[in-house]
Amino acid sequence: MKLREWMLALASVGAVSAVAAAQDLKSPSADQYVPRLGDAMSAAQTRHQKLWLAGKAQNWELAAxxxxxLKAxxxxxAVLxxxxxxxxxxxxxxxxxxxTDAINAKDGRKFTKALGELTEGCNACHRSMGRSFVVMKVPTDQQPFANQQFAPAGKP
Ligand code: HEC
Incomplete structure (x- = not known):
């Protein structure tokens, strides 16, 4: 099943507790808050940028x-x-x-490369799901949303 593969993929890179927590969300009780997909993505955006800032500052504990x-x-x-x-x-x-490897090795160069690939992964999914206008990028600075491109495609 698609959802299960998703979870196994993420579990394999150490998001086991996140998967367990997310599985609880599948059958929310009446008083449980369930975020919408766009909200989960907004959280992913914030964490993507914080991850970058922590890695740039060589704060590997915070980056981890x-x-x-972000995985959570x-x-x-995926669950939603x-x-x-x-x-x-x-x-x-x-x-x-x-x-994960770059952070464990405290390797700034590998970290930068991995963030570029991760960001491309975000965009690949957005393109394939009719959201090609949601373009993530490697942040340029610490401003909020510095990891998103707002100009239309083809413009700087
Ligand atoms: C498996 C597919 C998939 C992946 C991977 C993915 N996204 Fe998304 N993302 C979506 C979809 C679908 C939407 C549209 C949600 C909606 O319209 O409610 C979206 C929307 C967004 C939005 C717009 C939310 C808003 O309210 O403005 C942001 C920001 C975003 N994603 C960030 C990211 C980041 C950062 C990553 C990578 C770390 C990422 N996404 C990875 C599928 C994905």
Whole structure:
């Protein structure tokens, strides 16, 4: 099943507790808050940028934390949006693994490369799901939303 593959993919890169938490979301009780997909993605956006800032500052402990938070947002998105094709998620897996390796090795160059790949993975899914206008990029600075491109495609 697609959703299951998604979770296994993410679990394999260490998001096990996030998967467990996300599975609870599948059958929310009446008083449980369930974020919408766009909200889970907004959280992913924040964490993507914080991950970048932490890595740039060589704060590897914080980077590891933001990476696990980011994975949790992605798992949440998968649970809430079962129509997401597993292949879209699988393409993210190698870059999440590279990111984990870079953080463990405290390697700034590998980190930068992994973030570029991860960001391309975000965009690949957006393109394949009719959201090609949601373009993520490697942040240029610390401003909010510095990891998103707002100019139309083809313009700087
Ligand atoms: C498996 C598919 C998939 C992946 C992977 C994915 N997204 Fe998304 N993303 C979507 C879909 C679908 C939407 C549209 C949601 C909607 O319209 O409610 C979206 C929307 C967004 C939005 C717009 C939310 C808003 O309210 O403005 C942002 C920002 C975003 N994604 C960030 C990211 C980031 C950052 C990553 C990578 C770390 C990522 N996404 C990875 C499928 C994906």
């Amino acid at each position: 934390y933001e990476l696990s938070q 947002s992605l798992v949440e998105a 949006y079962a129509g997401i094709p597993a292949s879209n998620v699988m393409t993210l897996e190698p870059s999440l693994q590279s990111m």
